[in-house]
């Protein structure tokens with residue numbers, strides 16, 4: 001188990017170094033640390049919903065699969081669980097900050113007692129990986145954070161909320177209509193994670 005270090009952020013403004021296969025930053029079911037997180041220790045469990053939310057023993061919940069295909073229940077036991085699970089639908093991601101498995105009614109699962117430890121990204125694990133590969137390719141080409149995402153002009157006149165760059169409104173509008181609207185929140189998460197100091 002790695003101990004916390006004081007190295008700088010994983011990614012810089014012009015490099016994409018995020019690795020979704022890093023089992024310490026993004027553990028699968030069998031790599032979740034058994035200990036509670038140290039003060040500056042963080043990990044994120046990325047799972048995809050395979051059933052829609054429904055009332056379950058102990059709250060509201062759904063089934064998910066993690067990145068290696070292991071399936072387990074996620075139960076919100078928050079006071080407003082029925083409302084808190086509303087953003088979650090089949091094919092979307094729930095990301096669990098510093099999650100650990102709990103034995104509950106003789107089933108291992110993840111229990112959300114504080115809704116701020118969970119957040120939704122509207123894409124599948126497969127899409128998240130594709131976007132990550134694309135960002136890596138942009139980084140390898142020296143275009144990450146430097147060029148208009150559409151026409152590759154070296155310009156950052158306009159920035160989307162996900163920090164994708166454009167030379168102007170025309171390229172931004174074209175990209176939005178060509179699918180960026182469906183990818184924006186996932187790219188936003190990947191870029192934040194790329195700059196996160198995980199350890």
Ligand SMILES: [Zn+2]
Nearest residue numbers: 148151167171
């Ligand atoms: Zn452009």
Ligand SMILES: [Zn+2]
Nearest residue numbers: 160161162184
């Ligand atoms: Zn965007």
